[in-house]
Amino acid sequence: MTVATDPVSAIEGGLVVSCQAPEGHPLRDPDVMALLARCAEQGGAAGLRVNGPADVRAVRAVTDLPVIGLTKVTRPGIRPLITPGFALCEELVRAGADVVALEVTDEVAPVAGDLMGLVKRVRADLGVPVMADVSTLEEGLRAWSWGADVVSTTLSGYTPYTASGMEPDLELVGELASRGVRTVAEGRLRTGGHVTGAFERGAWAVVVGAAITDPVAITRRLAAAAPGRTRR
Numbered sequence: 001m002t003v004a005t006d007p008v009s010a011i012e013g014g015l016v017v018s019c020q021a022p023e024g025h026p027l028r029d030p031d032v033m034a035l036l037a038r039c040a041e042q043g044g045a046a047g048l049r050v051n052g053p054a055d056v057r058a059v060r061a062v063t064d065l066p067v068i069g070l071t072k073v074t075r076p077g078i079r080p081l082i083t084p085g086f087a088l089c090e091e092l093v094r095a096g097a098d099v100v101a102l103e104v105t106d107e108v109a110p111v112a113g114d115l116m117g118l119v120k121r122v123r124a125d126l127g128v129p130v131m132a133d134v135s136t137l138e139e140g141l142r143a144w145s146w147g148a149d150v151v152s153t154t155l156s157g158y159t160p161y162t163a164s165g166m167e168p169d170l171e172l173v174g175e176l177a178s179r180g181v182r183t184v185a186e187g188r189l190r191t192g193g194h195v196t197g198a199f200e201r202g203a204w205a206v207v208v209g210a211a212i213t214d215p216v217a218i219t220r221r222l223a224a225a226a227p228g229r230t231r232r
């Protein structure tokens with residue numbers, strides 16, 4: 001299936017649902033990701049965020065919603081990097097991604113090389129918008145100045161130099177948006193209050209993943225609130 005309108009405009013004011021499951025997760029199957037994508041579409045999602053060409057291809061086949069593709073490159077013991085190179089971007093577009101998400105962080109720079117060149121090349125040579133996944137205000141402003149079409153707070157709390165926590169970094173959303181950056185709020189959003197809070201701070205769109213598409217995480221959160229055997 002194909003997307004008619006500009007994908008960045010299509011997600012404005014909307015909810016993007018991240019349909020991802022890492023290796024070893026019970027839902028790790030491109031066909032399952034496609035089912036989750038259909039659920040998201042029926043529920044009113046404006047777009048989808050999908051990891052890896054196989055999942056992008058499976059999701060593309062069942063929906064006309066804009067698909068934001070990324071490829072996580074795993075590293076032992078530490079967080080994966082997000083789409084650190086042009087060849088990965090090319091594969092995603094070939095699989096049907098309408099937007100490529102790639103990280104623009106100080107942490108990825110030694111691996112991905114010339115990040116400004118990467119952002120520009122993806123837009124120019126592949127003809128798709130870039131979503132820059134960042135963790136700080138400086139990274140976001142840099143990515144925006146290089147021509148990223150949208151900047152997402154995805155990695156706040158995940159780089160070694162940002163503080164992790166349970167709550168989404170809506171402060172960063174506000175800081176970026178107030179400087180005129182087209183900003184997506186992403187990372188740890190799990191309530192209606194988080195979504196409205198992000199839009200109140202000027203978000204262009206929001207991305208929600210685990211709170212919708214990861215039953216293991218949802219179960220873990222609710223199980224932690226149950227008293228368990230101590231109660232009996």
Ligand SMILES: CC(=O)N[C@H](C=O)[C@@H](O)[C@H](O)[C@H](O)COP(=O)(O)O
Pocket residue numbers: 018020049070080154155158186187188189207208209210211
């Ligand atoms: C840090 C990182 O690699 N984040 C990834 C980016 O694609 C995904 O694992 C997240 O699920 C996504 O950002 C949505 O966030 P949340 O699942 O918290 O709603």
